[in-house]
Amino acid sequence: MIIRIYISVKDSSKGIRMASTPIMDESMCRPCSFRDLSLEASFWCVVCKEGLCLSCHKHHLSTKALASHTILSLDQRRSIPNVVEHVRGTCFEHDRRFEYYCSDHQEPCCIRCSTKNHKGCNKICPIEDVIENVKSSVAIQQLEGGLNGLICTTQQNDKQRNRKSSEKLEVLQNIKLDICQAKENCTNIQLFLSLSEFESMLSREENLLSVSMEKGELDNTELMIRINDDFKNMSSIGDICNIIPQKTKIHINHLCFGQSAKMTPLIENQVVANIDSIQIQKKCEMKFQDSPKWVTGCTSLRDDSVLFVDHSGKRVILFDSNSRFLRNIELDSKPYDIAAVDDFVVAVTLSEAKKILFIDFSSDQDKVTKELDVISECYGIDYSNHRMAVAVKGYGIQIFDDTGIKIKTIPFASRCVAFSDSNIWYTDYNSRMVKCTDYNGKNIWEITLPIAGNVYSMTMTVDHNGTIYVSDSYGDKLYTVSGDGTHIKQLLQKSDGLSNPMGIHYNTRKQQLLLITNPSNTAVLYNVV
Structure with a gap:
């Protein structure tokens, strides 16, 4: 007779909350503050990164140089994930806004960079052409697919190990929420410039899961108890049964990972x-x-x-x-x-x-x-x-x-x-x-x-x-x-x-x-x- 006892091993990894939190310095109108006025902001300019009152908001939209700027309500502003907010939106070298994208170097560039650092590049185009459909792009689909795969894998492990890894799932769910909020509330250029950060977050979670697998932290442990039916020949209590610990590896479908989508050979993707x-x-x-x-x-x-x-x-x-x-x-x-x-x-x-x-x-x-x-x-x-x-x-x-x-x-x-x-x-x-x-x-x-x-x-x-x-x-x-x-x-x-x-x-x-x-x-x- 064999009795199977499943033992859950507690996961020691700690989750890190990635969801956005409200930014408090947006509550006042910045243009008014330069005139020693204290008026509460009702809007936020994504390009200027400053709060605007109702009057300054109207002025912003009526000024030719500023009319193309994206203006959000403060509620929309608070829905922008921190990971997007912290991504630099201008050229590091010249502090000018990005106007072009170089496919040879796979990086955005300002007008000065395009003439100084990319003169010999063959694949350079206006960045507007690149970001036009970014919210429905293959890159976003791969991010979401990889993230859903990790969530699915984590949930499957929970069921097999008979426990709820709430911290790990919370991290993954918060990243997913950030991506959804970025698609809904951010401009195309903001989302485009944030893609590498989202990829890095996904990659880190994949790496942590991979390391846990290598260490056997996700393994199921079974105690195989074999009962001795020959009671007549037992000489001690220890002869009643044999207890054999066994570990069962958790199998993960790596096709769920975002990593598998981008880890294709370079020579297959480029001329x-x-x-x-x-x-x-x-x-x-x-x-x-x-x-x-x-x-x-x-x-x-x-x-x-x-x-x-x-x-x-x-x-x-x-x-x-x-x-x-x-x-x-x-x-x-x-x-x-x-x-x-x-x-x-x-x-x-x-x-x-x-x-x-x-x-x-x-x-x-x-x-x-x-x-x-x-x-x-x-x-x-x-x-x-x-x-x-x-x-x-x-x-x-x-x-x-x-x-x-x-x-x-x-x-x-x-x-x-x-x-x-x-x-x-x-x-x-x-x-x-x-x-x-x-x-x-x-x-x-x-x-x-x-x-x-x-x-x-x-x-x-x-x-x-x-x-x-x-x-x-x-x-x-x-x-x-x-x-x-x-x-x-x-x-x-x-x-x-x-x-x-x-x-x-x-x-x-x-x-x-x-x-x-x-x-x-x-x-x-x-x-x-």
């Missing part, structure tokens, strides 16, 4: 760029001070300042957007690679310390905001859409979310990695190959490069078209590989002045390539045309 036409033009050089022996990685920030990691000198080196040296940031351990994870925040791998260091450069006082322990020595790092890919010795490529939660480990032996939403590129330890896989590690293509040394001599970066740039420090060469892995082109060699290239970084926004040449203690910035 592969023709690398035969790629040329690079030297723009300037950056000379390192104190003659560092081994500079191994580099990246750029949102304001186009540039950072390098000096492995031998235990420091980060900062240059401004005009390629002028600013300062050194001393570290306690040797860094190996660096990647920008926010406008002014970078992640630095400390190989020997087995840590990832997060440094904030938003002010003159550089600040370490977080440290993340890694299971082994960590080398190459790249970042995309709130996820980090890190090459970890003895384990492979580990994917973390931006809170430091490990999502998965893909067993590829490599020190060099590049990463996007849908693809992972890495150099294979056992060959002179660059390989491309999907997000789950399934091989898409691989190509052998004519490099002089081993894979330790290779570093790489990827541009917005999926074109790969690979440096060969032993052979003093720079190659480019087509996004489908079928073509190779040599861009630079020793006769061009290239010597022992190590770190490499592609600035997608500026379409520039940064390359470190160690013996000359120099970094060279190239325009890619």
Whole structure:
């Protein structure tokens, strides 16, 4: 005789309420306050982000320069989710409203950016054309589908575990409410600019659920009690029955996840760029001070300042957007690679310390905001859409979310990695190959490069078209590989002045390539045309 007893394991994860809360600084008319008048606001201008009384509201609508602004009642205003309210609605560099959208860079831009930073882009159009049907777009449908899938999965787990995960469901339901309110009350441009934030929120919940699955926190535990029918031969109380604990895995349909909708291979979604036409033009050089022996990685920030990691000198080196040296940031351990994870925040791998260091450069006082322990020595790092890919010795490529939660480990032996939403590129330890896989590690293509040394001599970066740039420090060469892995082109060699290239970084926004040449203690910035 067998008796099944189901045991519910309490979920320790905590929910975070994401629903919007009323904003109190909108209660007074701002134009009137400039005239030392205190009148309550009845309306809200979405563009100016200020309250308006009835009189100022009429003036606003009758002024030619302001007539196109979206005006909401205060009740409508309070229904706008905080996630939408906090998204920047103007260009970071010029503080001007967005007028165009560049599909090549997948970013909105103001009129100045369109002429300064997007001159060579082929797919740029008025942003009004892009946002016209955003509320019924595929992106919104995927968000809602992914969110509904997570809610459905969580509810199914509740039933199987015989408990109510109210906090988790509340988080998901609040995100869903925010999306509904944004569709109903926000302008097209507000919703469009908020899509990436909603995707990040959904992605985080997916990651948390995935981690819980890996840890077995969602497993059902059964006690199998087998009763002994042979009462005559029992010698002790313990012989009455055998109790056997068993765990049953919760199965989740990943097609419900929003992640599955966007995690499709890059080369299937984009036209592969023709690398035969790629040329690079030297723009300037950056000379390192104190003659560092081994500079191994580099990246750029949102304001186009540039950072390098000096492995031998235990420091980060900062240059401004005009390629002028600013300062050194001393570290306690040797860094190996660096990647920008926010406008002014970078992640630095400390190989020997087995840590990832997060440094904030938003002010003159550089600040370490977080440290993340890694299971082994960590080398190459790249970042995309709130996820980090890190090459970890003895384990492979580990994917973390931006809170430091490990999502998965893909067993590829490599020190060099590049990463996007849908693809992972890495150099294979056992060959002179660059390989491309999907997000789950399934091989898409691989190509052998004519490099002089081993894979330790290779570093790489990827541009917005999926074109790969690979440096060969032993052979003093720079190659480019087509996004489908079928073509190779040599861009630079020793006769061009290239010597022992190590770190490499592609600035997608500026379409520039940064390359470190160690013996000359120099970094060279190239325009890619």
